[in-house]
Amino acid sequence: MIIAQRKNIPDLLAIVKDHKKLLVLGCGTCVTVCLAGGVREVSIIASALRMSAKLKGLPLEVEELTIERQCDNVFLEQAADAIKRNDAVLSLGCGAGVQAIAERYTNKPVYAGLDTAFIGILEERGVWTEKCAACGACVLHEYGGICPVTRCAKHMLNGPCSGSREDRCEVNPERQCAWQLIYKRLKDIGQLDRLKKIKPPKNWNRSQSGGYRTIIREDHRV
């Protein structure tokens, strides 16, 4: 799931202050689950923007709407009327959602209300942790399902680095050493042999180095 968090209200107001009618558009998928851009957050941010604008004497009307998914044209159509009747859109979707709106509504300013942070999971109530760096060439099978690219501070494929103390990372003692976890996990599933093999340098061509990535499935194209 994509994890995001809201920008603060002064920054948001600075972004939208030149518009008179603003649509705050939420997304019902990932950002709803991570409590950043769902119906509730749209309501809170819209209220905060209206109040903040009033205090600063700015004539800002704010409309609220949340659709099921911003990164999908089928769902985005449901917001068409609301987008048209407002001067600008403040999207509380992830970066993909913001750009989906911008591409579809070419004459309408679209702004990001959230900082999209990472792909992660809910660790406990109110705590999210990054688990995947979307590197494009998954190596999880080699490491017992624990990603050294994401979870090791040094992204080491042949770890550990020997800097860890107990099970803590030397870069940030609040975090667990990914390699400690990898060792324990491989031991538990009887695959410690995997660590005897030296891994070659990772091929980063499938990551972000060549600009944006595309996946084309000919079998699904029409």
Place this chain on the structure above:
Amino acid sequence: MKQENFEPKILAFCCHYCAYSSADLAGSMRIQYPPNVRIIRTPCTGRLETEYFMKALENGADGVLVAGCLEGGCHFVEGNLCAKRRVNYTREILEEIGMEKERLRMVNVSAAMARPLADTIIDMVETVRKLGPSPIRQNGSLKK
């Protein structure tokens, strides 16, 4: 609105199991508290969401009081602790907006604490009176 004529309008969300009963008890005991508060009974302060506080203040309340059970004494175990975190979060947002965070406050009382509840209400009314009318109401249109 002139400061000297200003009578604060304060919305008080009172938990059914403590503060609401406490306010009732205050009535039975003939304890006076200012008529500036409008009490809304809630099943538990844990039912209250951030947007409730925001909407109350946006629609012109001068202050919002959230009155829940004593910590450890919630009928639903930890509803009041949820409310405490939400109140704190809303106060952070109010600071970002540039509004006085003192306009939103949470207190913990038991059903038997009529006098402390009345004192809290008196203190809240005086705090808001000193702050003056809600700047949202002054600068914008007042929703009645």
